[in-house]
Structures are given as C-alpha cells and as structure tokens.
Amino acid sequence: MEPMLARTVQTLPEGPEWRYEPKWDGFRAIVDRDNGRTVVNSRSGRRLDPRFPEIAEAVSALLPNGSSVDGEIVRWSGEGLEFEPLQRRNRSTVWDARRLAASEPCYFVAFDLLRWRGADLAGYVLEERREGLERLFDERAAPLPVMLGWQTDDPEEARGWFGDLVAVGIEGLVIKDARTTYRPGRREWMKLKHRTTTEAIVGGVGGRPGRPEFLVLGRFDPETRELRIVGRTSELTRAEQRELAGLLSEAGGGHPWPVQLPTSWGRDDSAEMVRVRPEVVVEVELDAAVTAGRWRHVVRYIRPRTELTPYEVPTGLGVET
Incomplete structure (x- = not known):
C-alpha cells in the first residue's frame, strides 16, 4: 500500500475535525506482518527491514498476523533526532546493519493502523483508526524501539509542539482531518514546516x-x-x-x-x-x-x-x- 501524503500549508487550520501530530524527521515506512513474517517498506516500496532489523523484530512482537501500521523510522541520539545515521544504515550491507543496530539503534513511531488481523481499515475514518492504534498500545506491551506517535486535537498544544520541538529536530506539524479515510498516494493531509x-x-x-x-x-x-x-x-x-x-x-x-x-x-x-x-x-x-x-x-x-x-x-x- 502506498502511504497517504501531505501538502504544505502556511497556517494552522483550527476546528473540531483537525488532529495535529509532530512531523518526525526520518524515513516514512509501512510495516506489514503476515504469516509470521514482517516486512518494512519505504515510501517508494523499497524493502527496509534488512537495513533496520531492530524495527522489524520489535514490530513483529507488537503486531498480530494480518496487520499493518504506518509510521516513521527515526534515530534519537539523546539530544535530538539525527538523519545521517539513517542514511548510513540505508547504504549499509545487511551485516553492517546488524552492527549499526547495536551501536546506533533506531525507533519506529507508529501513527496509523491500516490493517488489523486481516481486516482492511483504510476505509475507516482517521478517528476510528486512531482508536484502534491506541488500543493496540494499551493492550500490548510495545517493545522499546516502537512508540505511539503523539496526537492532539488542541491547536494550542500543537502550537506548543511547533515552537518547542524544533530544538530537537521536529520539522513541524502534520495536520489530519479526523473524518477522512486513508487514501494511498493522495496528498490530503497537511504539513506546516518550520x-x-x-x-x-x-x-x-x-x-x-x-x-x-x-x-x-x-x-x-x-x-x-x-x-x-x-x-x-x-x-x-x-x-x-x-x-x-x-x-x-x-x-x-x-x-x-x-x-x-x-x-x-x-x-x-x-x-x-x-x-x-x-x-x-x-x-x-x-x-x-x-x-x-x-x-x-x-x-x-x-x-x-x-x-x-x-x-x-x-x-x-x-x-x-
């Protein structure tokens, strides 16, 4: 499945339908788990699990078969997000990727649930998909490399994220309509960047x-x-x-x-x-x-x-x- 995309806006929309999330600076990825096997695909469809084995292993422990999540692979140094280690990993051999996973571990920020135990959730609205994703994290102990992405419906809290999180490498905000379904390849989300x-x-x-x-x-x-x-x-x-x-x-x-x-x-x-x-x-x-x-x-x-x-x-x- 192609990921749903965002178009650039210059101002923050407000209203009860909007949901705000940090714009993580990393590699967009959709993770699919089927028949006991986990595949991590980039936005372009390139296989990433050989380069990020710790992500594949961690999501495997979280997702049941027939499930898929959308999110971002990031590298957190303790002081902020780093992009260069992601590029190093992307160019590495499978052997070197294993070594780098130990010395420069990466994390997966999950922000959308696309399938659940074989059921396609793309036709559900964002509010329902988010509820399912939050239940997943509530009911299962997520391994350390996986985290639930932040989301708020409060524009003031979102402005606080926008102003404060740039210091640690957050690029801005992604804004989504809670009433919309997941539309692969369509730029119907919005992004407000610094x-x-x-x-x-x-x-x-x-x-x-x-x-x-x-x-x-x-x-x-x-x-x-x-x-x-x-x-x-x-x-x-x-x-x-x-x-x-x-x-x-x-x-x-x-x-x-x-x-x-x-x-x-x-x-x-x-x-x-x-x-x-x-x-x-x-x-x-x-x-x-x-x-x-x-x-x-x-x-x-x-x-x-x-x-x-x-x-x-x-x-x-x-x-x-």
Missing part, C-alpha cells in the same frame, strides 16, 4: 552567470575558514534570473569547488555547475533539515543582499542573521 530566512554566498550556478537557472550556495567553515557548499536553490524565475544576471561573474582559477554538483538534492544533481566569483550574498528561505554538512532540501531564493559582504554571512549552517 522555515526561516538567512544569508549565503553564491559560489556557482546552473546554466550560466548571465542567466542562472539555480544557485549553488556556500558558507565559510567556522574552523578551517574554507568556503563549503551548503545548499542550492530551487529553479529561478525569469525575473529572478534577470535580477541576478548583472551581479554574477564566472570565476577564474583558484575556486575551491568542483565542477560537478554534489549528489544531495535530486535527479538533476549530475549536471555540471558553472563556478562564479564568491562575492554575491543572497537571502534564502529554508527549513530546519540538515545532513552531511549541508541543508538537506533545496532552498528558496528571496533576494540579493548587495549591502552585505561574504564575511558578514553566518558561518557553518547557522541560520541566525
């Missing part, structure tokens, strides 16, 4: 400096003072291309970056970039997700900051302006 603005240095472009298709962004490393790639923007509009065209110029020798764009931001990452002189500062909007020393998702270009020099830009990945 976004902030900050500055970065333009060190490269897709296309050419006179007509940049997107910007490759850098920050100085706080320890080495080297200019590091930290992100890239989404595709620029024609108006934004014209705004930047007169500011950017192709770099000569000595630029510290490779010609090839790092493979961190999607299908077009294999394209070559044109390195530009790292002297233009731009303001961008981004979310809180970070991995491998870069902003994980593409960022949105807002405007040039011609009054700032590169040395006035925050270092590292800090977003303080």
Whole structure:
C-alpha cells in the first residue's frame, strides 16, 4: 500500500475535525506482518527491514498476523533526532546493519493502523483508526524501539509542539482531518514546516552567470575558514534570473569547488555547475533539515543582499542573521 501524503500549508487550520501530530524527521515506512513474517517498506516500496532489523523484530512482537501500521523510522541520539545515521544504515550491507543496530539503534513511531488481523481499515475514518492504534498500545506491551506517535486535537498544544520541538529536530506539524479515510498516494493531509530566512554566498550556478537557472550556495567553515557548499536553490524565475544576471561573474582559477554538483538534492544533481566569483550574498528561505554538512532540501531564493559582504554571512549552517 502506498502511504497517504501531505501538502504544505502556511497556517494552522483550527476546528473540531483537525488532529495535529509532530512531523518526525526520518524515513516514512509501512510495516506489514503476515504469516509470521514482517516486512518494512519505504515510501517508494523499497524493502527496509534488512537495513533496520531492530524495527522489524520489535514490530513483529507488537503486531498480530494480518496487520499493518504506518509510521516513521527515526534515530534519537539523546539530544535530538539525527538523519545521517539513517542514511548510513540505508547504504549499509545487511551485516553492517546488524552492527549499526547495536551501536546506533533506531525507533519506529507508529501513527496509523491500516490493517488489523486481516481486516482492511483504510476505509475507516482517521478517528476510528486512531482508536484502534491506541488500543493496540494499551493492550500490548510495545517493545522499546516502537512508540505511539503523539496526537492532539488542541491547536494550542500543537502550537506548543511547533515552537518547542524544533530544538530537537521536529520539522513541524502534520495536520489530519479526523473524518477522512486513508487514501494511498493522495496528498490530503497537511504539513506546516518550520522555515526561516538567512544569508549565503553564491559560489556557482546552473546554466550560466548571465542567466542562472539555480544557485549553488556556500558558507565559510567556522574552523578551517574554507568556503563549503551548503545548499542550492530551487529553479529561478525569469525575473529572478534577470535580477541576478548583472551581479554574477564566472570565476577564474583558484575556486575551491568542483565542477560537478554534489549528489544531495535530486535527479538533476549530475549536471555540471558553472563556478562564479564568491562575492554575491543572497537571502534564502529554508527549513530546519540538515545532513552531511549541508541543508538537506533545496532552498528558496528571496533576494540579493548587495549591502552585505561574504564575511558578514553566518558561518557553518547557522541560520541566525
């Protein structure tokens, strides 16, 4: 079964029908238990149980045969959520996954019950599915790697989560209508994500400096003072291309970056970039997700900051302006 998805919103809806949950920063997964065998599938349908054996084993002890749960695989370090260990695990061999499960254990946050003892629950409304999920956790002792995801119908409590939990890596909120059935592949849930603005240095472009298709962004490393790639923007509009065209110029020798764009931001990452002189500062909007020393998702270009020099830009990945 494909997972039900969420679309981005800018404000928090309120009303008796809405349910609010933290937006966990991890790997979405549906866990199926049939005939004594547990399979963990990613959002794209890729098998994850060989890479996360502790999740498969723990959910096996919780779910009866003919049952399925939807949730998120996360890594909790004691101080907050970490995404890089999930990526390490995803690239590991089955043998290494077993070793990492002992040294960097992961957890499964269950937030929806899709099947129960052979009965398909997708046609039941969320309120009923949630009641079934809570009964499951009440009646069975959940193994440590599995937890029931938080949910509230109180918008003030949800705002508290939104404001307080960003410090430990919660990306925002997922908002669901308690009256709706589970609709695989449909973006009928909503997500409200933390976004902030900050500055970065333009060190490269897709296309050419006179007509940049997107910007490759850098920050100085706080320890080495080297200019590091930290992100890239989404595709620029024609108006934004014209705004930047007169500011950017192709770099000569000595630029510290490779010609090839790092493979961190999607299908077009294999394209070559044109390195530009790292002297233009731009303001961008981004979310809180970070991995491998870069902003994980593409960022949105807002405007040039011609009054700032590169040395006035925050270092590292800090977003303080």
